[in-house]
Amino acid sequence: MMILRSSPASPFGRKVRIAAALLGLADRVSMVPADSSKADDPLRKDNPLGKIPVLVTEEGKPIYDSRVILEYLDSFAGGGKIFPTDARRIEVLTLQALADGILDASILRVYEVRMREETKRDPSWVAYQADKVARALGKLEADPPALSDGIPDAGRITLACALGYQDLRFEGKWRNDHPKLVAWLDAFARAVPSFEETRFKG
Amino acid sequence: MMILRSSPASPFGRKVRIAAALLGLADRVSMVPADSSKADDPLRKDNPLGKIPVLVTEEGKPIYDSRVILEYLDSFAGGGKIFPTDARRIEVLTLQALADGILDASILRVYEVRMREETKRDPSWVAYQADKVARALGKLEADPPALSDGIPDAGRITLACALGYQDLRFEGKWRNDHPKLVAWLDAFARAVPSFEETRFKG
Numbered sequence: 001m002m003i004l005r006s007s008p009a010s011p012f013g014r015k016v017r018i019a020a021a022l023l024g025l026a027d028r029v030s031m032v033p034a035d036s037s038k039a040d041d042p043l044r045k046d047n048p049l050g051k052i053p054v055l056v057t058e059e060g061k062p063i064y065d066s067r068v069i070l071e072y073l074d075s076f077a078g079g080g081k082i083f084p085t086d087a088r089r090i091e092v093l094t095l096q097a098l099a100d101g102i103l104d105a106s107i108l109r110v111y112e113v114r115m116r117e118e119t120k121r122d123p124s125w126v127a128y129q130a131d132k133v134a135r136a137l138g139k140l141e142a143d144p145p146a147l148s149d150g151i152p153d154a155g156r157i158t159l160a161c162a163l164g165y166q167d168l169r170f171e172g173k174w175r176n177d178h179p180k181l182v183a184w185l186d187a188f189a190r191a192v193p194s195f196e197e198t199r200f201k202g
Numbered sequence: 203m204m205i206l207r208s209s210p211a212s213p214f215g216r217k218v219r220i221a222a223a224l225l226g227l228a229d230r231v232s233m234v235p236a237d238s239s240k241a242d243d244p245l246r247k248d249n250p251l252g253k254i255p256v257l258v259t260e261e262g263k264p265i266y267d268s269r270v271i272l273e274y275l276d277s278f279a280g281g282g283k284i285f286p287t288d289a290r291r292i293e294v295l296t297l298q299a300l301a302d303g304i305l306d307a308s309i310l311r312v313y314e315v316r317m318r319e320e321t322k323r324d325p326s327w328v329a330y331q332a333d334k335v336a337r338a339l340g341k342l343e344a345d346p347p348a349l350s351d352g353i354p355d356a357g358r359i360t361l362a363c364a365l366g367y368q369d370l371r372f373e374g375k376w377r378n379d380h381p382k383l384v385a386w387l388d389a390f391a392r393a394v395p396s397f398e399e400t401r402f403k404g
Contacts, residue, residue: 048337049303061293065303067269068295075292090277091263093270101251101267115327122322135250 004069005034005043006053009200011103011165012066013053015158019070021194022151023077029055067096070154082154095145095155102136102162105129110169133166137178144184152192160188160195168200206271207236207245208255211402213305213367214268215255217360221272223396224353225279231257269298272356284356297347297357304338304364307331312371335368339380346386354394362390362397370402 004020006013013031020029034043036050046062047054054062055069063072074082084092108129112121145156152160163185166174175182189195206222208215215233222231236245238252248264249256256264257271265274276284286294310331314323347358354362365387368376377384391397 044337047300048341049300049307049334050337051303051334063292063296065299068292068299071295072292090265090270090274093273094265097267097270098249098251101253105251115330116324120322120324120327122318125317125322128317132251132253135246135252139250 002029002058003056004029004031004053005041005046005056006031007034007036009168009202010052011107011161011168012100014161014164014198014200015066015154016053016055016069016073017198018157018161018192018194019073019082019154021197022157022192023073023081025073025077026194028076029073067100067154070157074154081151082157084153092153092155096158098136098140099155099158099162102133103158103165105132106162106165106169137166137174137181141178141181144180147184147187147191152188156188157192160185160192164195164199204231204260205258206231206233206255207243207248207258208233209236209238211370211404212254213309213363213370214302216363216366216400216402217268217356218255218257218271218275219400220359220363220394220396221275221284221356223399224359224394225275225283227275227279228396230278231275269302269356272359276356283353284359286355290355294355294357297355298360300338300342301357301360301364304335305360305367307334308364308367308371339368339376339383343380343383346382349386349389349393354390358390359394362387362394366397366401 004013004016006016017031020026034052034054035041036043036052043052043054044050046056047064051065053066053069054064055072056062057072063069070082074080079085083089106129109126112126140159145159147156163174163181166172206215206218208218219233222228236254236256237243238245238254245254245256246252248258249266253267255268255271256266257274258264259274265271272284276282281287285291308331311328314328342361347361349358365376365383368374
């Protein structure tokens, strides 16, 4: 059994759980709750950065971050399923990087509140991160990635998690002015049951 | 000609420049200075996140982030050169993720000073990021990755850039208590002339 050290609300953990489900590996991966703020959490032994998620393979090897875990699971499932091996590969990887970047900027906004006293918060830093997200969503709204039949790739899985995180942490305000992306996420959710199954309901 | 939008001090840009040199592609990549703080920099058109580096291919397609650019260049050069295609691949990708994580945490420390007024800086946030770097360097010091003959892989290139960034921004203090990593970086620099050639001397 592989062990996934993650937390139910982590969007990067969600990427891995959706990928595992899509690849038919859900029964091979057991999620163990991890707390990145706790010094004695085994997470830090497996990943000194103390970041969620980490996958511990059946051979006991820790693998991170989420991009690397997705590659590992894809290869475990035979390869070429959520990462194209042809010319489309780089396009998918760039989409994944864009969606990961939306998540990174969004998480910095959340941390600004969670990890700092009120007097140390900086509205201009928050705006700087929010602008990154707004520009990225604007670009995606102008031309959402096509959803074809078959297993969605790593870029599309990550985009779905990035939009889901906007719903979780920013009251879904993105929905007001991104109708094409809303329709895109609806279509993704219809095609991928594990998207709803992994939604954090805390 | 490929265009690399980057800045001379960017450690992620340095990854790309070293990779291009190692892959024999230095003459195919032209670096164009980018300023991630400027709204009208073409960087933001190519990457809405406004992050450095971006590679624009000869077909005019923007690719990011540095990991994806390294994969693209590797594939451009024939493939399997800085990313192993065998079982070692996941180990190399995890090392790259660890070194990228050292960089991310280090850059957040730098931004704390560069992007915030003094009253908005938070020593506990800075310590939280510094601890990530300290734990990661501690783990690497205990067992530095072997440097074999042949082209260093993406993990090792990234580690060298992460250590170089500690020299650039934190006065090389890491050198005092990481003798094995100091020796490792010396050996890397001897084997890879582009490491010194891309050192920021600003």
